[in-house]
Amino acid sequence: EISHDMRNYLMSVREGFVDEICMQVPQDAKCAEAVSAYVSRCMSYGCLKVDSVRYPMDAEYQPLVLPNPYQLDAAFTLFRNSESNPSKNVIKRPWMRFRNGGSHGDYHNFLVSLISVSIIREPDATDVEYLVSKLLFMATLY
Numbered sequence: 001e002i003s004h005d006m007r008n009y010l011m012s013v014r015e016g017f018v019d020e021i022c023m024q025v026p027q028d029a030k031c032a033e034a035v036s037a038y039v040s041r042c043m044s045y046g047c048l049k050v051d052s053v054r055y056p057m058d059a060e061y062q063p064l065v066l067p068n069p070y071q072l073d074a075a076f077t078l079f080r081n082s083e084s085n086p087s088k089n090v091i092k093r094p095w096m097r098f099r100n101g102g103s104h105g106d107y108h109n110f111l112v113s114l115i116s117v118s119i120i121r122e123p124d125a126t127d128v129e130y131l132v133s134k135l136l137f138m139a140t141l142y
Contacts, residue, residue: 002110005082006047006075010039013081021074031070038071042078048113050075052120052137063125065133066140067118079110111141 010017017039022031034051041049050071054062079085084106119137121130 002079002082002084002106002113003042003045003047005084006078007042007045009078009082010042010047014039017074021070021077025070029070034068034070035074038068038074042074047075047078048110049117050114052118054122063129063133064136065119065122065125066137067114072140075114079107084110114141 013020018032018035021035022029025031038050041047051068052065053068055064055066056062082088086106115138119134125133
């Protein structure tokens with residue numbers, strides 16, 4: 001349902017969405033290319049997957065894998081403006097102030113889905129590299 005709601009919002013703003021996300025990013029940052037790829041995937045109900053970027057970018061040895069920052073911004077923007085956002089949902093809004101109510105369910109599901117779909121173990125990564133990348137990937141989301 002979250003991906004569906006995100007896609008519905010994207011369909012309503014599709015024309016200016018890439019420009020909105022990349023508005024304050026230097027042109028040589030490849031933001032438009034990354035966000036356009038995410039938009040294409042999202043239109044096929046793949047809104048909960050973001051590409052990964054290996055760091056350090058200019059080094060031969062790249063042990064760190066983090067979410068693409070432009071696609072991550074696009075995903076959070078879509079979720080924040082979609083009907084799955086509890087603050088946008090008339091039924092869920094009153095329950096937001098209760099810690100164990102329905103307020104965190106959709107947001108929690110959004111984050112868990114992003115993590116489970118987007119974190120992929122690189123074949124050449126050691127166990128420690130994978131663990132560190134996974135922890136930093138999750139920390140980037142939170």
